[in-house]
Amino acid sequence: MTAVDTTPALDLGPARALSCRECGHQIPLAPEFACAECFGPLEVAYDFGSVTRADIESGPKSIWRYRRLLPVPPDVESHPNTDPGFTRLVKADRLAAALGVKSLWVKDDTGNPTHSFKDRVVAVALAAARKLGFKVLACPSTGNLANAVAAAAARAGWDSVVLIPSSLERAKILTSAVYDGSLIAVDGNYDDVNRLATELAAENEDWAFVNVNVRPYYAEGSKTLGYEVAEQLGWRLPGQVVIPVASGSQLTKVDKAFRELAILGLVEDTPYRVFGAQATGCSPVSAAYKADQDVVVPVKPNTIARSLAIGAPADGPYVLDTVRRTGGAVEDVTDEEVVEGIRLLARTEGIFAETAGGVTVATAKKLIETGQLDPDADTVLLITGDGLKTLDAVENHIGPKAVVPPNTAAVRAALDS
Amino acid sequence: MTAVDTTPALDLGPARALSCRECGHQIPLAPEFACAECFGPLEVAYDFGSVTRADIESGPKSIWRYRRLLPVPPDVESHPNTDPGFTRLVKADRLAAALGVKSLWVKDDTGNPTHSFKDRVVAVALAAARKLGFKVLACPSTGNLANAVAAAAARAGWDSVVLIPSSLERAKILTSAVYDGSLIAVDGNYDDVNRLATELAAENEDWAFVNVNVRPYYAEGSKTLGYEVAEQLGWRLPGQVVIPVASGSQLTKVDKAFRELAILGLVEDTPYRVFGAQATGCSPVSAAYKADQDVVVPVKPNTIARSLAIGAPADGPYVLDTVRRTGGAVEDVTDEEVVEGIRLLARTEGIFAETAGGVTVATAKKLIETGQLDPDADTVLLITGDGLKTLDAVENHIGPKAVVPPNTAAVRAALDS
Structure with a gap:
């Protein structure tokens, strides 16, 4: 006590x-x-x-x-909440063989209620916000976060205010609008939407903008990815973990979770290395890492991995600290490699990840090829979102093997071709 | 022994x-x-x-x-498989209040690996097929089953042959094609594709068409929905359960599961009532129930609930037996009601279901309004697929509340309007 x-x-x-x-x-x-x-x-x-x-x-x-x-x-x-988490940790032997590593696991967060890790952080934000006296759940977002906030608020019976750029693709608008909160399309880019959120947070004392004024609580939700990986490995830390980097918060919180578990004696304090994964079209942290700099220079994002497209990542310097302290690295991959990463994971393990997952898989591949990841160490890849939400990324790359008339000879010929 | x-x-x-x-x-x-x-x-x-x-x-x-x-x-x-199931049973108090029932639960199968209950039946089919000596996993499908078969085969390292009508929407093609099996588009309707599958099963001894030549094993996978509901309720049977009816197999297997649990002494043998839900545009079982007939007259489907659009349901007569034996009923709802059902579930519980889920929710509502469901009995609704796969059903019904310039006054005005 x-x-x-x-x-x-x-x-x-x-x-x-x-x-x-x-x-x-x-x-x-x-x-x-x-x-x-x-x-x-x-x-x-x-x-x-x-x-x-x-x-x-x-x-x-x-x-x-x-x-x-x-x-x-x-x-x-x-209290009603979406109760996310405890998603599958999949032993990925076929992907391991394809990548040339010995022991590989995929943490598959597509199984969350709205199919991304954002359900974790939003659930913690909602629970804290309730205690902190807030009445409305809010966020600026371009996708997964909007889904998670709108769904959690609906489940709790709270009003929600979700701000999105008006240029957002129709499919992403629908998946947030269906929960019937106040979805507001803003004429402007994501930076405009973000600035507007900060202003609205200041003006509305009972609005919890999960990633703005409730951010310290919200961010802690990502620790659960680290806890689950360790528990699901049988209460031990992996040797290596590859984590996508947007703001960088998730990577630092998984590291925090591993350290907490070791300090609490819940796992043995074995060394682990943390690796960050970015898309080359938005790779300010990777660039700083490679240039051996402490300062992360903002960039203008240009990548299909939109859920990672944060040009000025708030936790970038902390990511650099973490990967350097643990002996990891930050690496980045092209959009072509991202698509190949999505396809490789789907083909080998039957898991369809969004573009951020493609970034993680492709970065792992590159880290192995360049000798940065140890092929003999137990390795975990975090797959944090679902391919159903980023179909546009793959649509020009895949399709039916053949279109045939309805007879068996035609099918046989198509398969033999 | x-x-x-x-x-x-x-x-x-x-x-x-x-x-x-x-x-x-x-x-x-x-x-x-x-x-x-x-x-x-x-x-x-x-x-x-x-x-x-x-x-x-x-x-x-x-x-x-x-x-x-x-x-x-x-x-x-x-053996590698997708290991689906043990999805959430959500206590749905806000939906209960909206429907006017006392105790309501939603079995949320959107959390499965490819986000529908089909992962359950395919996983059992794959496990049995491996023992039965098959080498290829196959199916005819228009959606969820194609996803599940392609993903399970990828995970297992098996070849897959998935037959789809060539007219299928692009999004549904992509979600099966990404797993890189042999996805074959057939020039014909679903009946043509189905007939072709039966012919191919006869010609290829090592192809397991999950819903054709492995069907007896495959269908047993649906029992797990019943087992999970009972276990998650604290090892007891619900008073009432509402289940969507396509072929009718799922409904009969949930009933089978409940009876098995009672016979094995795993739950008390308490009475339960099983209700079937159909879309009016494809409601041959509901029509037979209402006409007090034993024969299910085939229909030509015309509904947005495509995953339930089986005009000649193989297990229709067994559905009638089950609902009559347990004191349940079969009811059907219009496409407009289906959309309202999807929206009601999303708005109250933060769960975004596909059209089949909308059928279930809307049917439950109608059953309550018509006095067929007891508002005082513990009731479970089966939500068997994900709204991300049927976005087209809702796209003309929902959208942002407003489009505004990036300033707080404009947001406030939009919210007040």
Whole structure:
């Protein structure tokens, strides 16, 4: 039990404070995201106490099995939420053979309620936002996040305000509009939409913009990917993990999860290497890594991997810290390689990933070919979104083997050709 | 243990024989689907022995936890397969309130590997086909089944032959083509494709057409929906269940699962009522039910619920038997109601179902309004496929609330309007 004097007024489980990642200044748990001292990003600080494997294993088959490690209230399960997570960790022997590595696993987050890892972060954001006194769930987004927010708000019975660029493809609009929240198309690019979200967050005190004013809580949801990988490997850390980099938050949180598990004694503290994957058309972190720089120079994105197309990644410097500390690397691949990555994963393992997944697979391939990934170490690839949402990326590359008249000889001839 | 003289040559776990549903004639386990005596459909007959809840609960988080109740070998987990199932059973309080029922659950099969229940039946078909000596996985399909077969074959490293009508929408072609099996577009309608599949099955002894020559094994996969519902309710049967009807197989297998669980003592033998849901544009079973007929008169389908558009449903008469025996009913809904059903489920629970799910929700609504469903009984709705695959059904009905310039006043005005 925690002593009374360290218990925060707000019961978000093990969360104790927000701490600045730059200057270390701490403030009480609150709907804040930037340090008042230095404008650095705030992060959740915890007092976990003792957590056992049995505590976790007896929990639900969702991210809430890790509620003792997340900034959510102890009764998080009793409020309606999408309850994502505990997705499959697939032993990928055929992909391993194709890539020339010994032991490979694919963490398949396409099984989440709206088919991307965003359900994880949004579920944590919703649980925290409820405690923080918010009434509306909101975000700026171009795709997966919009889906996840609209669905979670619907499930909770909350209003949602989802801002998208008006130029967004019709299919992506439909998949968010169906939940019947307030989907607002904004005449402008994603930067305009993002700026508008920050302004709206300031003007509307009861709107939780998950990736803006609730970001410190939201981001912690990505830790669950790391927890699940370790638990599903039989409570051990993988030797290597390849993670797509958009803002970079996910990569740093998986690393944080691995370190927490080791510190808590839930896994042996074995060395692991973290690798980042970007599309060449939006590869500011990879460029900084290769140039041995600490500063990430913003770029104007131009890639089919739109869910990774963040030109000025907020957590870029932390990604560089993580990969350098663990002996990993950041690599990038062309759009052609992305499509080949999607196809390779589908062909070998029957998993259809979105473009970000293609980036991860293709980057893993390149890292192996260039000797950066150890083919003998246990390796995990994070597949964080579903191919059904980025059909346009593959549509000019695949199709039926043949079009034939309805007779068996024609089918046989087509197969033999 | 089973006595030696009843152990079949082929080890498919508890499966002992194929038994004709019409005349009861039994044959050894084999790649057969029609009775040699009367041409009736063959079904798997079992000797389960003793199966406990603990046996099941200690199993994997997939359909293989029920392997002692399925026609699959004891080592089924050691062969690559898509390992579907154990999807969420969502307590749907907001949908319950909207429909006016007390206790409602949604079985959300959109979480399967290719996002429909077809992964269940295909996984069982693949496991049985491997033992039966087949080398190629095949099917005729217009959508979900094609996805599931192509993905499962890829994962297993098998060749696949998937036959589709050449008129199929581009998006559905892509989602099957990406797995790189032999996807063959046939110039003809679905009936032509189906007939071609039967001819090809006869000509190619090592091709397992999952829904043709392996159908008795394949169909058993749907039992897992019933097992999971009962286990996830805390090992009890629901009072009422609403199930979409295409061929009708799924409905009869869920009923079979409930009866097996009761006979094995895994649940209390409490009464339950089974309801079938069809789209009015393809409602031959509903028509027969309402006319108090035993014969299902084939129809020419005309509905947006294409995954249910089977005009001559093979298991139609068995559906009628089941709903009449259990005190259920079959009802049908218009395409407009289907769209409203999809939207209602999305709006209240954050679950985006394909048209078949819309049929189920809308039918449940109609059954309640007409007094056929008891609003006080525990009710389960089966949502068997994903809205991402039938976007065309909703595209003229939903969209952004407004298109605005990038300023907060414009957003506020749009929300207030």
